[in-house]
Amino acid sequence: MSALLSLQGLTKAYPGVVANDDVSLEIAPGEVHALLGENGAGKSTLVKMIYGLVKPDAGQMFMRGAPFAPAEPRAAREAGVGMVFQHFSLFDALTVAENIALGMEHAPKLQELSERIRAVSDTYGLPLSPDRVVGDLSAGERQRVEIIRCLLQEPKLLIMDEPTSVLTPQEVEILFKTLRKLSAEGTAILYISHKLEEIRALCDAATILRLGKVVGECTPSETSARDMAEMMVGKLLQTPTRAGKSPGEVVLSLKKLSAKSPNAFGMPLREINVEVRRGEVLGIGGVAGNGQDELLAALSGEMLTAPGMITFQGRDVSVLGPVARRAMGILSAPEERLGHAAVPDMSLTENAMLTGAAREGLEKGGLLDWSAARAFAERIIETFDVRTPGPGNAARSLSGGNLQKFVIGREVLQRPELLVVNQPTWGVDASAAAAIRQAILDLAEKGTAVVVISQDLDELMEISDRFAALNEGRLSPTRPAQELNVEEIGLMMGGAHGMEVAHV
Amino acid sequence: MIRLEKRPQPSRLFSLGTPLLAVGATMFFGGLLFMALGKDPFAAIATIFWEPLFGEFAFYYRPQLLIKGAPLVLIAIGLSLGFKAGIWNIGAEGQYIMGALFGAGVGLAFYPMEGWFIFPLMVMAGALGGWIWAMIPALLKVRFGTNEILVSLMLVYVAEQFLASMSLGLLKNPQGFGFPGSRNLQQYESAHNADLIADTGMHWGVVAALVAVIFAYVLLTKHRLGFAIRVTGEAPRAARFSGVNPTRLVLFCLGMSGLLAGLAGLFEVSGPAGQVTIDFNVGYGFTAIIVAFLGRLHPVGILLAGLLMALTYIGGDIAQSNLGLPAAAIQVFQGMLLFFLLALDMFTNYRLRFGRAEVA
Numbered sequence: 074m075s076a077l078l079s080l081q082g083l084t085k086a087y088p089g090v091v092a093n094d095d096v097s098l099e100i101a102p103g104e105v106h107a108l109l110g111e112n113g114a115g116k117s118t119l120v121k122m123i124y125g126l127v128k129p130d131a132g133q134m135f136m137r138g139a140p141f142a143p144a145e146p147r148a149a150r151e152a153g154v155g156m157v158f159q160h161f162s163l164f165d166a167l168t169v170a171e172n173i174a175l176g177m178e179h180a181p182k183l184q185e186l187s188e189r190i191r192a193v194s195d196t197y198g199l200p201l202s203p204d205r206v207v208g209d210l211s212a213g214e215r216q217r218v219e220i221i222r223c224l225l226q227e228p229k230l231l232i233m234d235e236p237t238s239v240l241t242p243q244e245v246e247i248l249f250k251t252l253r254k255l256s257a258e259g260t261a262i263l264y265i266s267h268k269l270e271e272i273r274a275l276c277d278a279a280t281i282l283r284l285g286k287v288v289g290e291c292t293p294s295e296t297s298a299r300d301m302a303e304m305m306v307g308k309l310l311q312t313p314t315r316a317g318k319s320p321g322e323v324v325l326s327l328k329k330l331s332a333k334s335p336n337a338f339g340m341p342l343r344e345i346n347v348e349v350r351r352g353e354v355l356g357i358g359g360v361a362g363n364g365q366d367e368l369l370a371a372l373s374g375e376m377l378t379a380p381g382m383i384t385f386q387g388r389d390v391s392v393l394g395p396v397a398r399r400a401m402g403i404l405s406a407p408e409e410r411l412g413h414a415a416v417p418d419m420s421l422t423e424n425a426m427l428t429g430a431a432r433e434g435l436e437k438g439g440l441l442d443w444s445a446a447r448a449f450a451e452r453i454i455e456t457f458d459v460r461t462p463g464p465g466n467a468a469r470s471l472s473g474g475n476l477q478k479f480v481i482g483r484e485v486l487q488r489p490e491l492l493v494v495n496q497p498t499w500g501v502d503a504s505a506a507a508a509i510r511q512a513i514l515d516l517a518e519k520g521t522a523v524v525v526i527s528q529d530l531d532e533l534m535e536i537s538d539r540f541a542a543l544n545e546g547r548l549s550p551t552r553p554a555q556e557l558n559v560e561e562i563g564l565m566m567g568g569a570h571g572m573e574v575a576h577v
Numbered sequence: 578m579i580r581l582e583k584r585p586q587p588s589r590l591f592s593l594g595t596p597l598l599a600v601g602a603t604m605f606f607g608g609l610l611f612m613a614l615g616k617d618p619f620a621a622i623a624t625i626f627w628e629p630l631f632g633e634f635a636f637y638y639r640p641q642l643l644i645k646g647a648p649l650v651l652i653a654i655g656l657s658l659g660f661k662a663g664i665w666n667i668g669a670e671g672q673y674i675m676g677a678l679f680g681a682g683v684g685l686a687f688y689p690m691e692g693w694f695i696f697p698l699m700v701m702a703g704a705l706g707g708w709i710w711a712m713i714p715a716l717l718k719v720r721f722g723t724n725e726i727l728v729s730l731m732l733v734y735v736a737e738q739f740l741a742s743m744s745l746g747l748l749k750n751p752q753g754f755g756f757p758g759s760r761n762l763q764q765y766e767s768a769h770n771a772d773l774i775a776d777t778g779m780h781w782g783v784v785a786a787l788v789a790v791i792f793a794y795v796l797l798t799k800h801r802l803g804f805a806i807r808v809t810g811e812a813p814r815a816a817r818f819s820g821v822n823p824t825r826l827v828l829f830c831l832g833m834s835g836l837l838a839g840l841a842g843l844f845e846v847s848g849p850a851g852q853v854t855i856d857f858n859v860g861y862g863f864t865a866i867i868v869a870f871l872g873r874l875h876p877v878g879i880l881l882a883g884l885l886m887a888l889t890y891i892g893g894d895i896a897q898s899n900l901g902l903p904a905a906a907i908q909v910f911q912g913m914l915l916f917f918l919l920a921l922d923m924f925t926n927y928r929l930r931f932g933r934a935e936v937a
């Protein structure tokens with residue numbers, strides 16, 4: 074079978090990182106092809122090149138044998154490539170038909186368009202009324218709008234970027250039926266995901282990326298989730314030998330921690346049981362959206378839970394807010410730096426005040442001591458080598474890595490009894506990541522209990538004493554990190570473990 | 578192609594210079610407007626900005642500046658606290674009316690008794706009236722998630738009905754020969770908010786406005802609560818992370834803005850206005866929204882903006898009577914001021930870039 078799209082030796086480098094290194098793959102008409110890899114493996118860059126958003130530095134693309142080099146998305150669309158992004162670009166106040174008309178180069182009359190939308194939605198089993206206002210639609214329905222928008226252009230290749238991350242299981246079923254029908258009609262689908270069981274259920278072929286390179290190809294239906302996870306994660310780095318520590322007393326104890334997500338599309342936490350001891354690093358792995366944000370919120374006090382679920386140093390803290398918990402020594406650093414861990418338009422001094430007010434004595438009787446806050450900010454900047462002209466600069470002006478060093482440093486310097494960090498090195502360059510990991514290890518060495526939530530398995534293996542995986546809001550039993558191998562981690566993370574086997 | 582690009586750092590130059598630029602642009606385009614209406618633009622602008630301060634009758638207009646500016650500043654200070662936190666009290670006009678009714682009601686209840694304690698009681702009642710009226714949208718928002726913009730705005734019209742009912746019924750002057758409106762508090766010494774220094778316009782409301790400016794400045798720069806307000810406005814999620822209780826913040830911000838609006842109403846009804854009448858409210862509560870933004874939600878800025886706004890009001894009146902400019906033209910002129918301010922304000926955080934966007 075001749076290939077519909079063929080990529081040969083695509084390379085794209087950004088300053089400091091090679092996003093794609095000599096990537097080649099072929100997609101046949103009607104094939105559902107999975108693009109598999111961890112965050113930062115280069116999946117997004119690759120599809121952006123196919124969709125004309127990014128120009129490759131080297132390499133060639135062929136569409137049905139003819140050279141294909143889209144200069145912009147419009148050219149890619151004309152060549153028959155459609156893409157459904159992870160984040161929707163829809164106007165809430167407009168109807169489905171109006172939204173779709175806005176995205177078209179030659180939009181027909183609204184009446185005629187509505188009929189075409191109805192026809193497509195009937196044909197592909199995507200129930201959707203063109204007259205509904207987008208603001209009233211669920212995430213799954215919004216995604217249907219985006220899919221129908223693509224299908225109206227009758228694409229030969231449909232790219233789907235993490236399409237199931239916002240869907241309910243029922244919506245996933247509907248989506249898969251649609252994709253299978255499209256595939257049967259000859260439309261090729263490039264499906265990006267790291268949900269292994271989904272890929273096994275849907276895809277004909279898979280290309281696995283790791284650190285920008287193709288590290289393997291497989292037929293998902295004939296390959297176990299475990300083997301794919303192994304290829305995705307690669308070989309484990311040698312776990313650095315750590316000073317043998319005798320575990321201290323229990324600092325944090327979670328008992329049947331269950332909570333609804335405050336977020337409409339969040340994951341509820343389901344009966345999480347775990348203990349963390351003094352001087353210990355607990356690593357929690359798992360694919361994004363499996364309850365990581367919710368777990369951090371439950372521990373930081375942003376989200377309160379039922380009494381008795383969270384015990385800290387023998388005290389029930391489940392119903393205490395962030396200020397009270399911080400005073401006791403529970404400090405945390407959320408994943409989202411801008412807008413959650415830090416206020417983008419405020420200075421570093423003000424951001425130091427944000428969480429440091431009580432423990433650093435920056436506040437007395439409600440009055441704020443700005444010179445002390447400035448001194449604290451300067452201490453963070455100096456200790457953690459934050460590259461910035463000074464504490465008066467806005468948080469937004471810092472690079473991701475530098476701001477992350479500031480955010481982690483702000484909590485580390487407040488001598489936490491328990492530190493909870495979510496994705497401490499996400500989007501951070503290698504040297505900053507190393508500095509942050511070292512700071513976490515040093516802190517544990519001094520007796521702090523640390524919980525590191527991360528999607529970076531190498532990172533977790535490097536710094537954790539014990540490891541557990543978060544999957545669909547449930548936490549697996551913990552295992553000593555040094556005993557684990559790739560296979561076991563893949564099983565813990567991939568959702569194919571124990572009673573989860575039936576869940577395909 | 579022209580694009581807007583976010584600045585890495587907010588521009589200090591624009592942050593401070595925007596109000597001046599906005600006033601300049603308003604003068605220019607306002608001048609064009611007056612010219613189109615067949616008036617001498619320079620004379621019109623001079624009448625509006627110069628006449629009230631330094632003209633022949635300035636001795637009359639200058640006290641008016643304080644009388645009109647004080648309620649604007651007092652209300653705008655309260656509104657700015659909420660606006661900074663993203664809590665939108667649009668109903669200050671209603672809280673202003675209720676403050677006046679509560680305060681005047683207490684004063685009239687004591688009539689004709691004299692006593693030093695009457696006016697302080699009225700002040701407290703006025704504050705209470707505004708506070709209660711603002712707590713309605715606050716509690717509804719906190720409890721049921723209603724939109725405070727709509728509720729507070731609609732309560733303005735309810736308050737106006739109360740005002741009409743009171744001036745025709747309960748608070749009507751029994752010796753008023755059947756005319757609507759209450760007794761004149763200016764003729765009731767214990768309840769009169771008189772000029773502290775005769776003929777300067779300097780009444781207790783002016784003092785309260787200045788105290789509110791200082792209070793707001795200290796709150797926003799030095800106090801935890803003010804910091805919580807600013808963080809909430811900038812990044813609500815970061816505010817929750819730092820431990821701000823959103824419920825308490827809504828109650829505080831709406832309550833405080835209602836309280837100050839109520840005070841403004843009380844000082845007005847017991848001073849310059851003198852009595853409760855059907856047309857007692859003249860839109861201070863709405864204009865204060867403009868004042869709050871014109872002052873960039875900064876206490877000192879609001880003080881200056883309040884005076885500037887009062888100036889355009891007084892100057893506008895003079896221009897109407899002396900030059901025969903239509904009232905609508907003056908309102909357009911005032912609207913331009915807000916428009917240019919908001920438009921130019923964008924350049925604090927954004928800059929214009931010319932040329933094609935490059936492909937990432």
